[in-house]
Amino acid sequence: MVLSRWRNLLVVLTAAALCGCAQQPAATTGSIAPVAPLAPPPNTTSTRLDHLAWNTAWAQTCGFYFDNAKLKASYLNYEASAGTPTDQMPKIGGLYDRTQSAALKLAAAHLDQCTDQRLEHIRASMGRYLSGDFSPGEVV
Secondary structure, three states: OHHHHHHHHHHHHHHHHHOOOOOOOOOOHHHOOOOOOOOOOOOOHHHHHHHHHHHHHHHHHOOOOOOHHHHHHHHHHHHHHOOOOHHHHHHHHHHHHHHHHHHHHHHHOOHHHOOHHHHHHHHHHHHHHHOOOOOOOOOO
């Protein structure tokens, strides 16, 4: 399971790193087909952890100020109250730290991606997290 999570994280990080690397001409209004909205991700411990770690890493990179240790403690309390076994909590805490560290490294290499759209997404996500809602939210 842990190997699968790391493989999934590697795929996401690779895709994000390669985003915008195509050498194609700019799209015109006539060439953009309507795209169906993405389905929300499942609300599981794994997706909550990934979204929280990813969004807090981008929040730090893009200049948002918050108490990361307090937010992590709030998240772990949320998971415990959701029924996660007590013996799994240290593993979840360690996985959060490793996932956030990897996301921080990626985000630091792409400072130009602190766009208005990303900032709006981060602001909304951080507002949810700080109010105690750790659901994954939309995918940006």
